[in-house]
Amino acid sequence: MNNISKEDYLSVIFKFQNRNGEIRPKAIAQKLQVTQAAVTDMLKKLAIDNYILYEKYKCIRLTPSGEEFAINMVRRHRIWEVFLQKVVGMPWDKVHEEAHKLEHSSSDDLINRLEVLLRYPEFDPHGDPIPSKEGKIPKIKKYLPLSDLKEGESGTVVRVNDFDEQFLNYLTELGISLYEIILVKEKRNFDNSLMIQIKGKQWNISQKLAENIFIEIKKVKGA
Amino acid sequence: MNNISKEDYLSVIFKFQNRNGEIRPKAIAQKLQVTQAAVTDMLKKLAIDNYILYEKYKCIRLTPSGEEFAINMVRRHRIWEVFLQKVVGMPWDKVHEEAHKLEHSSSDDLINRLEVLLRYPEFDPHGDPIPSKEGKIPKIKKYLPLSDLKEGESGTVVRVNDFDEQFLNYLTELGISLYEIILVKEKRNFDNSLMIQIKGKQWNISQKLAENIFIEIKKVKGA
DNA sequence: TTTATAATTTAAGCAGACTTAAATAAAAAA
DNA sequence: TTTTTTATTTAAGTCTGCTTAAATTATAAA
Ligand SMILES: [Mn+2]
Ligand SMILES: [Mn+2]
Ligand SMILES: [Mn+2]
Ligand SMILES: [Mn+2]
Numbered sequence: 001m002n003n004i005s006k007e008d009y010l011s012v013i014f015k016f017q018n019r020n021g022e023i024r025p026k027a028i029a030q031k032l033q034v035t036q037a038a039v040t041d042m043l044k045k046l047a048i049d050n051y052i053l054y055e056k057y058k059c060i061r062l063t064p065s066g067e068e069f070a071i072n073m074v075r076r077h078r079i080w081e082v083f084l085q086k087v088v089g090m091p092w093d094k095v096h097e098e099a100h101k102l103e104h105s106s107s108d109d110l111i112n113r114l115e116v117l118l119r120y121p122e123f124d125p126h127g128d129p130i131p132s133k134e135g136k137i138p139k140i141k142k143y144l145p146l147s148d149l150k151e152g153e154s155g156t157v158v159r160v161n162d163f164d165e166q167f168l169n170y171l172t173e174l175g176i177s178l179y180e181i182i183l184v185k186e187k188r189n190f191d192n193s194l195m196i197q198i199k200g201k202q203w204n205i206s207q208k209l210a211e212n213i214f215i216e217i218k219k220v221k222g223a
Numbered sequence: 224m225n226n227i228s229k230e231d232y233l234s235v236i237f238k239f240q241n242r243n244g245e246i247r248p249k250a251i252a253q254k255l256q257v258t259q260a261a262v263t264d265m266l267k268k269l270a271i272d273n274y275i276l277y278e279k280y281k282c283i284r285l286t287p288s289g290e291e292f293a294i295n296m297v298r299r300h301r302i303w304e305v306f307l308q309k310v311v312g313m314p315w316d317k318v319h320e321e322a323h324k325l326e327h328s329s330s331d332d333l334i335n336r337l338e339v340l341l342r343y344p345e346f347d348p349h350g351d352p353i354p355s356k357e358g359k360i361p362k363i364k365k366y367l368p369l370s371d372l373k374e375g376e377s378g379t380v381v382r383v384n385d386f387d388e389q390f391l392n393y394l395t396e397l398g399i400s401l402y403e404i405i406l407v408k409e410k411r412n413f414d415n416s417l418m419i420q421i422k423g424k425q426w427n428i429s430q431k432l433a434e435n436i437f438i439e440i441k442k443v444k445g446a
Numbered sequence: 447t448t449t450a451t452a453a454t455t456t457a458a459g460c461a462g463a464c465t466t467a468a469a470t471a472a473a474a475a476a
Numbered sequence: 477t478t479t480t481t482t483a484t485t486t487a488a489g490t491c492t493g494c495t496t497a498a499a500t501t502a503t504a505a506a
Contacts, residue, residue, distance in 0.1 A: 003462085003463095005462085005463065005464090024483080024484090025483075025484065025485090026482090026483065026484080034463085034464070034465090035464080035465065035466080036483075036484065036485085037464085037465075037466080037467095037484085037485075037486080037487095038463070038464055038465075039484090040484065040485055040486080041462095041463075041464080041485095042463075042464095045462090045463095056471095056484075056485065057470095057471065057472070057483085057484065057485080084333070087310070087340070088333065088336050088337065088340065089336065090332075090333070090336065094332075098329070098330060098333055101328040101329065101330075102325065102328050102329065104328065105324040105325050105327065105328040106321070106324065106325065107321060107324075109313075109317075110307070110311065110313070110321055113311045113312065113313065114311065117310070117311065226492085226493095228492085228493065228494090247453080247454090248453075248454065248455090249452095249453065249454080257493085257494070257495090258494080258495065258496080259453075259454065259455085260454085260455075260456080260457095260494085260495075260496080260497095261493070261494055261495075262454090263454065263455055263456080264455095264492095264493075264494080265493075265494095268492090268493095279454075279455065279501090280453090280454065280455080280500095280501060280502070447506100448505100448506085449504100449505080449506075450503100450504085450505070450506085451502100451503080451504075451505085452501105452502085452503075452504085453500100453501080453502070453503085454499100454500080454501070454502085455498105455499080455500070455501085456497100456498080456499070456500085457496100457497085457498075457499090458495100458496090458497090458498100459494105459495080459496090460493105460494085460495075460496105461492105461493095461494085461495100462491105462492090462493100462494105463490105463491095463492095464489105464490080464491080464492105465488100465489080465490070465491100466487100466488090466489085466490105467486105467487085467488090467489105468485105468486080468487075468488100469484100469485080469486070469487090470483100470484080470485070470486085471482105471483080471484070471485085472481105472482085472483070472484085473480100473481085473482075473483085474479100474480080474481070474482085475478100475479080475480070475481080476477100476478080476479070476480085
């Protein structure tokens with residue numbers, strides 16, 4: 001297989017399946033910015049190629065070969081992201097888009113060489129795990145969206161969603177990056193907005209924002 | 224413009240135009256491994272986009288905008304090649320193919336960052352000059368194909384053709400790399416094959432091979 | 447100059463990844 | 477359960493970059 005579109009469809013299916021357990025055509029369409037009709041079309045082709053199991057109106061599932069393929073794409077993407085941040089010095093809000101192009105245009109040999117150069121990184125700049133050459137995915141500690149924390153709870157940022165450049169840029173302004181500690185000072189019930197403390201400074205953030213930041217909780221004083 | 228094929232056509236036109244002064248559809252077709260009909264087709268599109276001047280049966284010429292575009296593609300390609308060799312440690316016979324994919328999938332920002340990382344290299348691993356961001360192409364000293372040297376002449380390898388992996392691999396076996404010195408010990412008239420000396424060792428090479436190695440001559444003893 | 451060969455272009459058509467509009471099935475609301 | 481809304485699929489068609497086969501022009505040979 002030789003095809004950027006198919007690679008993207010499979011990556012998206014894999015990621016959804018992994019996080020939400022299932023995936024529907026509408027979600028794929030939204031993520032890839034195509035019409036739902038285009039998705040139906042491609043699903044049929046992926047089924048013929050034996051990358052997915054697909055019965056119309058029923059759910060979509062990767063076959064072992066589809067999963068292997070998708071994991072490799074995710075691996076490529078995330079290794080490029082680490083490379084772009086660590087070696088090239090690109091900021092974390094730019095690496096996703098760039099990696100999304102590069103992931104389709106490199107040999108496995110190059111990816112493996114980059115992995116060595118980077119000393120086998122386990123996580124990408126946004127905290128997502130990097131599958132090994134053999135397809136093993138590093139285990140992550142349990143985490144919650146920041147929006148689920150209660151007043152007085154605190155924890156470490158272990159992952160952020162990586163798909164919105166503006167969002168990541170804003171996080172940087174707030175001083176939020178991986179492995180920083182965040183404390184929830186206040187939580188307002190009427191809109192679920194939060195007052196958080198990070199590096200001694202306090203900020204008000206919306207629920208929407210908090211839903212895209214993931215925290216490994218440490219219960220602390222007075223919880 | 225957003226298109227791998229068009230990028231390749233423009234690169235090829237530029238390179239031919241630069242080396243041979245002119246370019247014909249047949250040569251493009253051979254280089255890109257497509258039919259001549261496909262070339263005619265694309266030439267029309269490139270003319271509409273104002274990248275080339277094209278009248279049928281007459282010669283093909285890049286417009287200023289086409290030239291600018293092509294130079295940028297060549298720049299991308301060659302910066303990737305240097306990167307792959309110097310940073311990733313990929314052998315020189317592998318970098319061309321890999322760079323050929325990457326060149327279509329990176330932002331100008333990434334290319335510029337790589338250039339800085341590599342400290343503004345002027346030549347790629349095969350001795351081809353790397354255009355600057357502004358489109359300036361480093362001047363190369365005059366060189367000749369090794370096949371043009373006469374018995375007793377010697378010189379430095381300053382460029383090799385980069386498009387055949389096997390060829391480059393074989394050069395490596397012979398110990399031929401950039402900046403090595405080659406001496407022509409014998410030249411046989413009937414087939415123009417050469418006996419050359421490099422690093423103290425002697426080898427017989429065909430005319431074909433010698434035509435793809437480029438030498439900056441130093442006239443030495445008894446010339 | 448005429449004839450043969452080679453290069454180039456035109457014509458018709460295909461495959462992939464899309465689109466819009468219409469039809470159908472599933473899910474949610476009444 | 478019936479109705480309404482939403483999700484999904486089908487149908488028909490577009491656009492791009494190719495293909496093969498046939499026609500045309502240019503070049504080389506006689
Ligand atoms: Mn990413
Ligand atoms: Mn990421
Ligand atoms: Mn090259
Ligand atoms: Mn090169």
